[in-house]
Structures are given as C-alpha cells and as structure tokens.
Amino acid sequence: MEALILRNYRDTDATAVSQLFREVYGDHYVQTDVYMPCLINQNHADKRWHSLVAVEGERILGHATLYRQSENSHDAELALSAVHPDTRGKNIATRLGGQLLTHAQALGCRSVSIKQVTHHPYTQRMAISLGFHNTGLLPDFVRSPFGCKKPESIVLGVHAIDGYQRPLPEQAWPTSCRPLMERLSAVFGVGAGAGRWRGASVQVQQHGNRHEMWLEKLNPELLDQLRSLPGHWLISIRLQLSRHFAVDLHSLNGIGFVFTGLAPAQDNRGGWLALFHRGYRTRRLTLHCPHMQQLHDQAQRHITRLAVPAT
Structure with a gap:
C-alpha cells in the first residue's frame, strides 16, 4: 500500500x-x-x-x-x-x-x-x-x-493567527450572554471600540428564502422599519458590535429577533458582527460546545414563548 x-x-x-x-x-x-x-x-x-x-x-x-x-x-x-x-x-x-x-x-x-x-x-x-x-x-x-x-x-x-488580535469592545455584557462574551473577550482581547465599516450602512442580500442584512448601527427609524417587515419573512441580521450592544440586544429582542453570537467582520475591516435571527424551526441539537448549546437552547425557548398565545 x-x-x-x-x-x-x-x-x-x-x-x-x-x-x-x-x-x-x-x-x-x-x-x-x-x-x-x-x-x-x-x-x-x-x-x-x-x-x-x-x-x-x-x-x-x-x-x-x-x-x-x-x-x-x-x-x-x-x-x-x-x-x-x-x-x-x-x-x-x-x-x-x-x-x-x-x-x-x-x-x-x-x-x-x-x-x-x-x-x-x-x-x-x-x-x-x-x-x-x-x-x-x-x-x-x-x-x-x-x-x-x-x-x-x-x-x-x-x-x-499568532501575533494578531480581533478585540471586542469593552463593556459590561448582558446577563443572558455574559459567559460567552466574557470567554470571547478573554480569547480575542478587549479594545476601545468597533472595527472599520465599509460600504452602505444598510446592506441586504437574498440567501435562499432568507433575507440577510448587514447593519452598521441601529437607530429608532431603522428599528421601526425592521419591525414593519412582513412577519413571515426569515431574516438574519449582522450588526456591527459596539459599546451599544446591550441596548441593541434589548431593542432587537423586543421585535422578535434572538441573539446567536458573533461572526468576524470580513474584507479587512476587523471587529465583530453580532448575529440576530428571526424565523427558524423547532429542532433538537446536541452541540459539542456548551456555549453554542446555550445559544441554541435560548433560541428554541424563544420560539416556544412566541408560540404561546397571549392571555
């Protein structure tokens, strides 16, 4: 052989x-x-x-x-x-x-x-x-x-890669995601602010039957427009991670989006994008990483809460 x-x-x-x-x-x-x-x-x-x-x-x-x-x-x-x-x-x-x-x-x-x-x-x-x-x-x-x-x-x-860091903005992380965010801060470092943003402040692409959005920052007008989008749309948001994360998390949770962690910003921008999703199925997953398992379980509980009729 x-x-x-x-x-x-x-x-x-x-x-x-x-x-x-x-x-x-x-x-x-x-x-x-x-x-x-x-x-x-x-x-x-x-x-x-x-x-x-x-x-x-x-x-x-x-x-x-x-x-x-x-x-x-x-x-x-x-x-x-x-x-x-x-x-x-x-x-x-x-x-x-x-x-x-x-x-x-x-x-x-x-x-x-x-x-x-x-x-x-x-x-x-x-x-x-x-x-x-x-x-x-x-x-x-x-x-x-x-x-x-x-x-x-x-x-x-x-x-x-050795010798390079991708720091997260320094802040007090919300309780719901604190273990993950403190872990990532320890691994990738903590810096003064967000990375560089390139292109339009709002960018949208179609990915199958899902609408993908890249957002530089949230403001009340943009939040209202997100709230008014058709309820059956499946939407993924990648929002630039900043010191306003706690406020952004609360605002997007309030209109039906769930936080599922971070993705690195590409195109040599550095920094991170916070991931938010609306529209995904009920399913069981057993994941190797406890932090990812927690994100999945939180998302599934979010579906369950939405399915319970108001009284």
Whole structure:
C-alpha cells in the first residue's frame, strides 16, 4: 500500500477533486463550483482558493481549501473539506486543516474562520482540535449537504493567527450572554471600540428564502422599519458590535429577533458582527460546545414563548 501524502493542489487535480465531492456528498453539496472542474481551476487561478489534497498513489482521497474573498484579504475560511469514506478515521481532514492554518500565516492572513455542520459532531470536534474558538450559531443557515429536506444549522469558529488580535469592545455584557462574551473577550482581547465599516450602512442580500442584512448601527427609524417587515419573512441580521450592544440586544429582542453570537467582520475591516435571527424551526441539537448549546437552547425557548398565545 502506498503512503498517503498531503500536497498542494495542481490544475490537473480538478476532475478528481470534483469526483471526490460527488462520491462524498452526491448532488447535495452547497457550493456549485465543486461540480465544475473549470471553476475549481478558475478559483485557484484567481487566488481565492488555496487547496491541499491528500493523495494515495494517483488517487485523491481528501481535499480542503483556504477560501479568501480576494487575493489581498487578511481573512480566510477553512472550507470545502471532503474525505473519501474509505479513509475516514485517519484524521485526514484534521491534517489538511492543520497544514492550511500554517499556510494562512504565510499568506498574511490574520484570522481563519470555519463553518461547522451540526448534522454530526465530527467537524465540531476537528475545529476544537485545530484551535478554533466557537463564536456564533447560524440557525437553518444553508441547504443540507447530506440530502436532508430541512436546512442545516452551522456553528461558526474563529482561529486568530499568532501575533494578531480581533478585540471586542469593552463593556459590561448582558446577563443572558455574559459567559460567552466574557470567554470571547478573554480569547480575542478587549479594545476601545468597533472595527472599520465599509460600504452602505444598510446592506441586504437574498440567501435562499432568507433575507440577510448587514447593519452598521441601529437607530429608532431603522428599528421601526425592521419591525414593519412582513412577519413571515426569515431574516438574519449582522450588526456591527459596539459599546451599544446591550441596548441593541434589548431593542432587537423586543421585535422578535434572538441573539446567536458573533461572526468576524470580513474584507479587512476587523471587529465583530453580532448575529440576530428571526424565523427558524423547532429542532433538537446536541452541540459539542456548551456555549453554542446555550445559544441554541435560548433560541428554541424563544420560539416556544412566541408560540404561546397571549392571555
């Protein structure tokens, strides 16, 4: 039996990598690009993907990528992980991830994030072993890559590259989220204020049947407009984390949004975005991280309270 080696991706690997994703995920993987070898090569040519593959002889048995929005981005995501079923249990995904974190530092990245599925515990365990710290939960975030009819909830993790910090604004955190926020403050540091904001102060995108919003700050007029949106809309908000967090939390809770942690701001802005959601299903999840479990349980209790008719 030939030894398994990890090496950089080559253009000639595109067809084999695409076939690997088909063998692992069938037709259900959420990133369309992996099904088209020409797009796999284009992403590498544009230096948005930096991939490693696990090879045994001529056979590609594993793949993982550092994804960046642009060549000059200081933030990356550890993503597009696939390991052939024949080789599971050999820690191939963890080995690929560990080497990619080393590459991230060489590429000048300041932090690396990871989206962990909740369908099974393996990605969550791997992220912890690689030194990621869980920061937030995205309920019903993406179409299931496992063929399930219901969407997949995602745990966000962040790994700070040595020598760089992403501080949280210093403040007294509300009781409902104090354990998580104090933990993240201890890990990522505490700073004077929010990160830099780029672009329009209100940005909206459609993500499946969910409306995603990026907000620089809340004010009474914007809060009224959020309150007036159709009640059946599924809405995710990413609000710049600031010293006004306690007020923002109270205001958004008051119009039906639940807090589910933090996500790192991208595009070299630094800082953090507070996650708020309205519209997700009742479900049970057993999560590896107690802080993420608490966020999930709080969100589920929020649904229960909304379902109880007023008396």
